[in-house]
Amino acid sequence: MSTIPWTRSLDRAKNPKIDDRTVNHEEIEKLLEDRQVAKKGKDFKVADEIADNLQARGICYHDETKVWYTRVIIEENVKKKEGRQRKTKRQLRNRRQAEKNRKKAKGTTDKDGDSDGNDDSGEDEDED
Numbered sequence: 001m002s003t004i005p006w007t008r009s010l011d012r013a014k015n016p017k018i019d020d021r022t023v024n025h026e027e028i029e030k031l032l033e034d035r036q037v038a039k040k041g042k043d044f045k046v047a048d049e050i051a052d053n054l055q056a057r058g059i060c061y062h063d064e065t066k067v068w069y070t071r072v073i074i075e076e077n078v079k080k081k082e083g084r085q086r087k088t089k090r091q092l093r094n095r096r097q098a099e100k101n102r103k104k105a106k107g108t109t110d111k112d113g114d115s116d117g118n119d120d121s122g123e124d125e126d127e128d
Contacts, residue, residue: 006032006061009069019058019072028059032068 006029012018031050038047054061061068 004066005029006066006068009067015069017060017071018069021070023057023059023070028054028057028068032061032066036063 008025008028009015010018010020031054035047035050035054038044038050058071058073059068060071
């Protein structure tokens, strides 16, 4: 393990995203040390799993300075992400429809009467 210990930053003047919510310091610092050991041992899969675990908990860290902090978790960010996913599905449906329209304009259709090459006569799609 490293000789320099990890420390938690609560200085919002340096970073306004810092949150001072309660977390288990020992557990977080052990995960950070385990990640460092995994990286040194070139076990990047384990290091990435630990990093994903920390990120899911809202823990941010700087390897160079060995400083970590909890970030503010805003519910709006979750809603924005869900909105982007819905938008992506809608865009995909629009692209499929545009491709069907282009093929129909060219006069090429498949066995179910449309031009996408899929048998989608019983297909249900979610509406937004």
